[in-house]
Amino acid sequence: MTALNIKKGSSRHSAYDLRNPNSDAIERHTLAVVVDNEAGVLARVIGLFSGRGYNIESLTVAEIDHTGHTSRITIVTTGTPHVIEQIKAQLGRIVPVHEVHDLTVEGPCVERELALFKVAGEGDKRVEALRMADVFRASVVDSTLANFTFEITGSPQKIDAFAELMRPLGLTEMARTGVAALGRG
Amino acid sequence: MTKPITGAQMVVQALKDQGVDVVFGYPGGAVLPIYDEIFLQNEIRHILVRHEQAAVHAAEGYARSTGKVGVALVTSGPGATNAVTGLTDALMDSIPIVVLTGQVPTFMIGTDGFQEADTVGITRPCTKHNWLVKDTDRLSGVIHEAFHVARSGRPGPVLVDIPKDVQFAAGTYTPKARANLSRYQPRLKGDLATIEALADAIRHAKRPVIYSGGGVINSGKAASHLLRELVEETGFPITSTLMGLGAYPASGKNWLGMLGMHGLYEANLAMHGCDLMINIGARFDDRITGRLQDFSPNSMKAHIDIDPSSINKVIHVDLPIIGDVAHVLEDLLRIWRSQGRGTDKAALKKWWAQIDEWRAVDCLGFTGSDTVIKPQHAVQRLEELTRGHDRYICTEVGQHQMWAAQYLRFDEPNRWMTSGGLGTMGYGQPAAMGVQLAHPEALVINVAGEASWLMNMQEMGTMVQYHLPVKQFILNNERLGMVRQWQELLHGERYSQSWSEALPDFVKLAEAFGAKGIQCKDPADLDDAILEMVNHDGPVIFDCLVEKHENCFPMIPSGEAHNKMLLPNAETQGQITAPGAVLV
Ligand SMILES: Cc1ncc(C[n+]2csc(CCOP(=O)(O)OP(=O)(O)O)c2C)c(N)n1
Ligand SMILES: [Mg+2]
Numbered sequence: 001m002t003a004l005n006i007k008k009g010s011s012r013h014s015a016y017d018l019r020n021p022n023s024d025a026i027e028r029h030t031l032a033v034v035v036d037n038e039a040g041v042l043a044r045v046i047g048l049f050s051g052r053g054y055n056i057e058s059l060t061v062a063e064i065d066h067t068g069h070t071s072r073i074t075i076v077t078t079g080t081p082h083v084i085e086q087i088k089a090q091l092g093r094i095v096p097v098h099e100v101h102d103l104t105v106e107g108p109c110v111e112r113e114l115a116l117f118k119v120a121g122e123g124d125k126r127v128e129a130l131r132m133a134d135v136f137r138a139s140v141v142d143s144t145l146a147n148f149t150f151e152i153t154g155s156p157q158k159i160d161a162f163a164e165l166m167r168p169l170g171l172t173e174m175a176r177t178g179v180a181a182l183g184r185g
Numbered sequence: 186m187t188k189p190i191t192g193a194q195m196v197v198q199a200l201k202d203q204g205v206d207v208v209f210g211y212p213g214g215a216v217l218p219i220y221d222e223i224f225l226q227n228e229i230r231h232i233l234v235r236h237e238q239a240a241v242h243a244a245e246g247y248a249r250s251t252g253k254v255g256v257a258l259v260t261s262g263p264g265a266t267n268a269v270t271g272l273t274d275a276l277m278d279s280i281p282i283v284v285l286t287g288q289v290p291t292f293m294i295g296t297d298g299f300q301e302a303d304t305v306g307i308t309r310p311c312t313k314h315n316w317l318v319k320d321t322d323r324l325s326g327v328i329h330e331a332f333h334v335a336r337s338g339r340p341g342p343v344l345v346d347i348p349k350d351v352q353f354a355a356g357t358y359t360p361k362a363r364a365n366l367s368r369y370q371p372r373l374k375g376d377l378a379t380i381e382a383l384a385d386a387i388r389h390a391k392r393p394v395i396y397s398g399g400g401v402i403n404s405g406k407a408a409s410h411l412l413r414e415l416v417e418e419t420g421f422p423i424t425s426t427l428m429g430l431g432a433y434p435a436s437g438k439n440w441l442g443m444l445g446m447h448g449l450y451e452a453n454l455a456m457h458g459c460d461l462m463i464n465i466g467a468r469f470d471d472r473i474t475g476r477l478q479d480f481s482p483n484s485m486k487a488h489i490d491i492d493p494s495s496i497n498k499v500i501h502v503d504l505p506i507i508g509d510v511a512h513v514l515e516d517l518l519r520i521w522r523s524q525g526r527g528t529d530k531a532a533l534k535k536w537w538a539q540i541d542e543w544r545a546v547d548c549l550g551f552t553g554s555d556t557v558i559k560p561q562h563a564v565q566r567l568e569e570l571t572r573g574h575d576r577y578i579c580t581e582v583g584q585h586q587m588w589a590a591q592y593l594r595f596d597e598p599n600r601w602m603t604s605g606g607l608g609t610m611g612y613g614q615p616a617a618m619g620v621q622l623a624h625p626e627a628l629v630i631n632v633a634g635e636a637s638w639l640m641n642m643q644e645m646g647t648m649v650q651y652h653l654p655v656k657q658f659i660l661n662n663e664r665l666g667m668v669r670q671w672q673e674l675l676h677g678e679r680y681s682q683s684w685s686e687a688l689p690d691f692v693k694l695a696e697a698f699g700a701k702g703i704q705c706k707d708p709a710d711l712d713d714a715i716l717e718m719v720n721h722d723g724p725v726i727f728d729c730l731v732e733k734h735e736n737c738f739p740m741i742p743s744g745e746a747h748n749k750m751l752l753p754n755a756e757t758q759g760q761i762t763a764p765g766a767v768l769v
Contacts, residue, residue, distance in 0.1 A: 022501060039317065040305060040306075040309065040315075040317075043306070043309060044309060047309055047310055051310050082497065082501075085497060086494065086497075086498060089493045089494035089496070089498075090494045092493060092494070093492065093493070093494050095313070095314040095334055095369055096314075
């Protein structure tokens with residue numbers, strides 16, 4: 001069905017169509033939205049989500065084309081298939097939105113998030129934290145006698161797992177960027 | 186190189202380039218440079234309203250009755266916030282308007298300056314798009330883009346916020362032809378494979394119904410023409426939403442009347458019982474669908490809409506066609522005609538026989554009276570006595586609005602202006618002003634309720650000032666009638682705050698404004714009084730004292746299905762109507 005021609009990059013020509021559109025199951029989707037980088041564009045996108053009661057799990061944004069002034073907003077959202085379709089259609093309606101991609105259904109994609117962890121520990125805990133950081137390929141970006149700051153990049157699940165391990169080892173602060181994602185291939 | 190001009194000059198030049206002939210507005214500190222330029226020219230007429238909300242509704246009325254973009258100009262802060270209701274109204278009903286607002290100078294933005302408001306922030310959710318222009322060189326380009334966005338695709342309101350220093354500064358004017366509009370280009374042509382599938386469904390349908398909406402009117406006169414061809418050639422029954430009245434003529438033989446909560450019995454039952462529903466430019470609004478689970482349970486549904494987000498929003502459809510109504514209907518007719526114009530004639534005959542049975546119920550019947558004017562009767566007489574005039578109707582919101590929709594008959598598009606999506610009391614009077622401005626010779630009537638009418642009554646001053654002979658036809662039940670009706674049906678006749686107390690003497694009020702006032706309370710005088718109103722060359726307030734506790738029927742109680750309508754019925758009048766008692 002190409003009939004529901006939402007915007008370039010929409011999912012209507014994919015296997016997504018085979019799902020039951022009326023299912024009540026909650027799905028998690030990663031959307032990439034290419035927009036004009038003009039004043040207020042992020043407020044428009046966020047306002048759409050809050051105004052219509054959609055969820056935002058994470059959101060990242062940065063200009064990706066400094067000459068054309070376009071930004072890419074990556075949104076991780078949850079909802080029933082019907083709600084996800086609505087979200088995409090509503091995003092496509094915003095005037096400065098160029099493209100809406102549903103990376104979750106367009107084929108495999110890579111999702112990465114960067115996080116910083118501050119871990120304050122002593123003795124064995126300090127050694128264990130360093131060892132686990134190594135296992136997770138987190139790097140030490142700052143260290144004092146009292147604490148380490150680790151930088152880790154990976155899928156949100158990997159970062160969640162690392163956070164769980166660090167908690168008993170003296171995790172005091174953490175900052176996450178939210179997901180950036182690209183389709184594979 | 187063209188000579189630099191000021192931002193204020195650009196505003197006026199851009200409006201001229203866009204073919205604007207009238208602007209509704211209200212001045213203030215932050216738009217004085219633009220007002221100065223308006224003073225210095227004669228091409229664009231400025232209408233000084235009495236409240237900014239009215240400026241926006243007037244622009245809406247102008248737009249809806251002409252198909253052109255309406256324009257309003259207001260100052261910063263309170264001027265802009267007063268415009269918010271009108272913007273929201275236009276967004277809900279997809280009406281193309283451009284609102285220009287003044288703003289404090291750029292260097293004061295964010296300082297809580299005098300009459301500063303975050304106008305683009307406040308209006309972001311109630312416009313199709315908005316712009317804050319901080320650079321005079323960009324101003325004219327943005328205004329041209331604003332007109333383009335307002336009228337393209339699904340039309341809607343846009344706003345351009347212009348700081349005062351930007352109005353004073355000089356910059357280079359971008360003519361309309363060179364403005365960069367390339368990117369926002371909603372798709373007009375529908376998907377041909379789906380249109381073919383619809384043509385096929387038309388050939389085989391046994392119980393079809395066409396359900397048309399405001400999208401047909403927004404698409405333009407060609408869309409209404411094509412719709413009429415489709416109806417005449419297929420012989421299918423057609424109903425329409427409140428917004429779509431007039432696209433197919435009420436005098437057409439296939440017309441079922443309006444559908445929805447206060448729609449006609451035959452229209453709603455046809456929707457409920459059909460096997461093919463063709464939605465053309467409507468959006469399955471909750472006033473239309475009633476209880477979603479029971480909405481037209483056995484039909485294949487096709488939906489033609491220019492806005493992808495309307496498709497499958499509330500009702501899952503089988504044949505979604507994204508495109509402009511006129512473009513899609515053109516393709517549909519071409520394909521269906523080339524396939525031999527087939528329909529299932531025998532089945533259609535049976536379907537019409539069934540519809541005729543529903544029609545025989547006479548759902549708009551009401552008990553007449555010799556002693557008191559029934560509101561339905563008043564609207565019927567208005568219809569009878571003004572038919573044949575070059576007539577435009579606006580309404581306020583409430584029972585009178587529904588009676589107007591039920592008993593007035595529209596044979597042409599763009600003749601009916603009512604606040605559908607937002608249901609804005611106070612819409613009709615200023616909207617009628619906008620209509621009269623666009624059609625100076627026409628008979629423009631605002632069918633009003635007394636409570637709604639008071640919400641923008643200050644505009645009588647505007648109408649007198651500009652000699653706008655709008656007729657205010659007030660069905661005065663001394664009640665917030667629609668609220669009272671719901672309290673009767675749902676809240677045990679506890680009429681909490683639904684009385685219109687301390688009403689003005691409308692005749693004296695008219696005279697105080699310098700207009701004509703007429704009061705009528707005796708059914709025997711009604712015709713003469715209406716004719717007196719129609720024949721008066723100038724604005725009139727017609728205070729029609731009507732039955733106070735009349736209910737508006739038929740009605741689908743909220744949360745019920747189409748086949749659970751309440752019908753007018755002598756035994757139920759004036760009593761608590763247990764919704765189950767009169768179910769059909
Ligand atoms: C601005 C606004 N406030 C409140 C309402 C809720 N409301 C809907 S109809 C109605 C009563 C309207 O009374 P009137 O204009 O006299 O019309 P009637 O129903 O009596 O014909 C009210 C209060 C509304 N639609 N708009
Ligand atoms: Mg009333």
